[in-house]
Amino acid sequence: MRIEISGLTKTYRGGVAALDGLDLTVPTGMFGLLGANGAGKTTLMRILAGLVRPTSGQVTVGGHDMSTGAGRTAVQRGLGYLPQDLGVYPDLTARQFLDYVALLKGVDDRMARRRRVGELLEVVALTGDADRRLRGFSGGMRQRVGIAQALLADPRLLIVDEPTAGLDPQERIRFRTLLSQFAGQRTVLLSTHIVDDIAQTCRDVAVLARGRLAFRGTVDELTHRARGQVWSIVTDGPPPAEGTVVSALPHEGGTRYRVVAPAAPDPRARPVEPALEDGYLALTTR
């Protein structure tokens, strides 16, 4: 399901321009969305989900025009959305919660609901915990319930907003693998601050900055933005004054700094191969 966005602007009451003339095309498959706090990612996702109306500009999702009621309804029928702050009912079990969401989504037939909920619990590996109350679930288990509710209607477009924040490494890997497996011929729009989640799952990525498109291309192309700009320096003195320090590891004789800077920040600096995070920093901290 292809998404076409042109000249998209959203100005909130009070004058904040969350999106400012955004042009972007999102193809089928996994697509990563990066950007600093306040860059406009959540606003974009809420517009695509039909929850927020733009101030101006055009959006079509799978050929449906989001400015019309009929278009929004058609998109919402094939949409799964996992927002940043999905509220769950702590006194319900996972199975009861999913059954309730399925009912809200119009799955009236009780047997059909039971079957679908059972399948989804299996997909997110929660069958063994299905009849426990959600209040006792870990953050990762809750996120898996969240993805299960987003997948209920077998969506052609899945929008997930910062899904892995607060998850332990194993849960994070399990979660992002689940998204990749699901993607196939569908579109999965993944917004996150965890650059590695995008490096591990997406071919295509966009970076938003102050409501505009700062980058659109492949993960490799964004990584290459930092080519010749990533340096390693071992020193027992302070970190280099120039550039952005990406990491500081204890090392024999001092600390090993990894720095993104347009030129060698120190005569002892050695160039190293960039990673996606370096490319993102090179792009956004110019």
Ligand SMILES: Nc1ncnc2c1ncn2[C@@H]1O[C@H](COP(=O)(O)OP(=O)(O)OP(=O)(O)O)[C@@H](O)[C@H]1O
């Ligand atoms: N309902 C609202 N009313 C007024 N301003 C808003 C509203 N929602 C968002 N904003 C503002 O719009 C801008 C973009 O916010 P948005 O939540 O879309 O960014 P984001 O990239 O998702 O940020 P984060 O990474 O922190 O979630 C911010 O300046 C934010 O304060």
